[in-house]
Amino acid sequence: MRNLIDITDLTIAEIDELIQTACDIIENPDKYCEACHRKKLATLFFEPSTRTRLSFEAAMLELGGSVLGFSEANSSSAAKGESVSDTVRVVGCYADIIAMRHPKEGAPMVASMHSPVPIINAGDGGHNHPTQTLTDLLTIHREKGHFDNLTVGLCGDLKFGRTVHSLIHALSRYSGIHFVLISPEELRLPSYIIHDVLEKKQLSYEETQDLEAVMPKLDILYMTRVQKERFFNEADYIRLKDSYVLTLDKLKNAKEDLCILHPLPRVNEIATSVDNDSRACYFKQAHNGKYIRMALILKLLGVEIPCI
Amino acid sequence: MHIDAIQNGIVIDHIQAGKSLDLYHFLHLDDLDCSVAILRNVNSQKMGKKDIIKIDSVLDMDLGVLGYMDAGITISIIQDGKQVRKFHPELPEQIKNVIFCKNPRCITTVEQEIDHIFKLTDRENGIYRCLYCETAAKK
Numbered sequence: 173m174r175n176l177i178d179i180t181d182l183t184i185a186e187i188d189e190l191i192q193t194a195c196d197i198i199e200n201p202d203k204y205c206e207a208c209h210r211k212k213l214a215t216l217f218f219e220p221s222t223r224t225r226l227s228f229e230a231a232m233l234e235l236g237g238s239v240l241g242f243s244e245a246n247s248s249s250a251a252k253g254e255s256v257s258d259t260v261r262v263v264g265c266y267a268d269i270i271a272m273r274h275p276k277e278g279a280p281m282v283a284s285m286h287s288p289v290p291i292i293n294a295g296d297g298g299h300n301h302p303t304q305t306l307t308d309l310l311t312i313h314r315e316k317g318h319f320d321n322l323t324v325g326l327c328g329d330l331k332f333g334r335t336v337h338s339l340i341h342a343l344s345r346y347s348g349i350h351f352v353l354i355s356p357e358e359l360r361l362p363s364y365i366i367h368d369v370l371e372k373k374q375l376s377y378e379e380t381q382d383l384e385a386v387m388p389k390l391d392i393l394y395m396t397r398v399q400k401e402r403f404f405n406e407a408d409y410i411r412l413k414d415s416y417v418l419t420l421d422k423l424k425n426a427k428e429d430l431c432i433l434h435p436l437p438r439v440n441e442i443a444t445s446v447d448n449d450s451r452a453c454y455f456k457q458a459h460n461g462k463y464i465r466m467a468l469i470l471k472l473l474g475v476e477i478p479c480i
Numbered sequence: 481m482h483i484d485a486i487q488n489g490i491v492i493d494h495i496q497a498g499k500s501l502d503l504y505h506f507l508h509l510d511d512l513d514c515s516v517a518i519l520r521n522v523n524s525q526k527m528g529k530k531d532i533i534k535i536d537s538v539l540d541m542d543l544g545v546l547g548y549m550d551a552g553i554t555i556s557i558i559q560d561g562k563q564v565r566k567f568h569p570e571l572p573e574q575i576k577n578v579i580f581c582k583n584p585r586c587i588t589t590v591e592q593e594i595d596h597i598f599k600l601t602d603r604e605n606g607i608y609r610c611l612y613c614e615t616a617a618k619k
Contacts, residue, residue: 255592276587278612282594297585299613364609364616368601 174472175284175291179302179338184345186471190306191313193467193477194460201234204466207475208237214267215241216259217294218274223436223458224294224303228271231465240267257286264288269473271303272296290472298332298399303468304435305338307461312392314460315431315453321348323389328354328396328416328441330361335435336396337365344369351377352386356415358408359398383416388425393418395434395441395454419443426451433457489514491556491563492533492546497521499550500531506549506578507541509533527552544572548579551606571606574599579608583615 176182182190197204213232215225220243229239241263256274260283263270270287272280273294280293295301312319324343326336330353340361343349351370353361360379370377380386387393398413417440418432434442434454446452470477495503500518509516514537524530543555547569557565575598581588588594588610598608598617608617 256587257591257594274587275585276590277583277585277614278587278610279591281612282587282591296587297613299585364614 173290175280175287175293176302176468176472177281177284177291177293178300179305179342181302187306187309187342190464190467190471191310193470194310194463195314197463197466203477204235204470206236207470207477208232208235208473211235211237211269211473211475212267213237213239213241213469214263214270215239215243215294216263216270216272216274217241217243218245218272218279219295220244221273221295223461224273225271227458227461228292228294228303228465231462231469234462235466235469237268237469241271256282259283260287260291269469292468292472295334298334300338301334301435302338303461303465304335305342306464306468307457308335308339308394308433308435309342310460310464311433311453311457312431314456316391319343319346319349322391323350323352324392324394325352325354325383325386325390326361326394326396327383327418329359329398329412330355330396331359332399333396336361336394339394340365340369344373344375349375351375352390353377353379354381354383354386354416355379356381356412358412359415383418384422384425387422388427390426390430393426393430393432395432395438397434397437397439397441414440417441417443418446420445420449423449423451485561486515486534486536486558487561488538489534489536489558490539490543491558492535493530493554493556494524494527495531495533495553496550497527497529497531500533503533503546503549507546509535512537512539542572544569545575545578547571548575548606548608571600571603574611575608579617581610581613581615582618583610583613586610586613586615588612 215228217225232239256279264287269290271292271294272283274296277297277299279296280291284291293302330336395418430451431453432451436458517534519532521529522532555567556563576595579598580596588596597611599611601607601609
């Protein structure tokens with residue numbers, strides 16, 4: 173039985189396979205509309221989320237399956253003090269696959285150790301968010317056609333931004349990637365990722381606080397939100413939340429084929445005036461999230477799609 | 481001071497001076513019925529001062545984790561009064577319930593009866609990270 177806890181659980185070949193499947197779903201949706209008939213997805217969201225949960229649910233429904241679950245810890249047995257391991261043992265009796273979001277880091281891994289059905293990590297605190305990374309990779313693939321030799325700017329909250337951590341892990345396995353890490357001093361990428369991933373793999377990277385200065389060299393600009401829920405101290409959040417706001421003016425010197433990504437939701441870090449720019453890809457990215465999750469559900473359930 | 485040589489057992493040598501009691505408690509040597517000698521602040525040419533623990537019994541215990549506790553120690557296995565093996569314990573790939581995750585966001589802070597597992601992610605620098613949240617262990 174396979175789980176997806178960390179993006180590195182998947183080989184490059186498996187990621188390529190998921191991307192190919194997602195592209196095939198986009199091209200031939202009818203082929204997949206009954207692929208998960210009579211299968212059930214449980215979405216266990218111990219932390220509020222709108223798009224990730226709906227994306228999972230839409231993915232399963234489009235595969236002809238059903239969904240059940242809860243959208244906040246207060247409406248689950250966790251409010252009564254039940255452990256994660258007991259919760260997944262029980263839910264595994266009712267569902268064929270589980271997507272779990274939890275505020276505590278490592279909760280989906282604990283779940284995978286006890287669950288009788290595959291577990292998908294739908295975000296664990298500030299740690300990992302592998303299906304967002306698959307979404308990001310599918311979007312980069314569809315927009316750029318390749319992963320190698322890209323200059324990738326990651327901007328905003330690089331400290332708590334789990335999507336950034338997972339994306340760096342994933343892209344670090346391709347060749348010729350140059351990372352540009354753009355953040356305020358307090359929200360720099362954690363040293364363990366710099367040491368264990370970037371330096372250990374001898375990857376090219378630079379750190380800066382000046383978004384406009386590095387804008388002309390970027391092929392990808394990945395914006396992130398400064399997440400209020402990751403701060404223990406509200407004063408720190410207020411001080412840092414407006415560190416970077418992307419506007420049309422700041423895009424003046426950007427490449428014509430720059431691809432602007434954002435895991436969403438945004439607050440104010442991308443001005444709405446950017447939305448109609450051809451380089452804004454974040455709503456396409458949200459759309460792609462459903463297709464890559466469909467591909468992932470198929471893979472983890474071991475569903476074979478006959479060639480038509 | 482004279483301590484009898486042991487016939488069958490284990491000698492843990494080159495322990496940092498003053499650390500032997502930590503190892504004694506960590507290995508639960510207080511649970512043993514056999515003779516256990518703790519020598520503290522023994523003169524050492526190499527270390528100046530060192531601690532030694534002698535256990536007069538053949539034990540089936542995981543000594544590998546001592547490599548995490550103190551990388552400099554030496555373990556000698558004694559059989560019939562003779563040293564048959566001497567080695568430095570290597571850093572184990574995984575340590576269970578020896579160190580505890582300090583990350584307040586880690587699932588180990590709330591999940592009941594969960595094993596605290598740390599895995600070796602950087603042998604060169606002896607860095608262990610929590611299996612669940614990847615926070616580095618602090619000694």
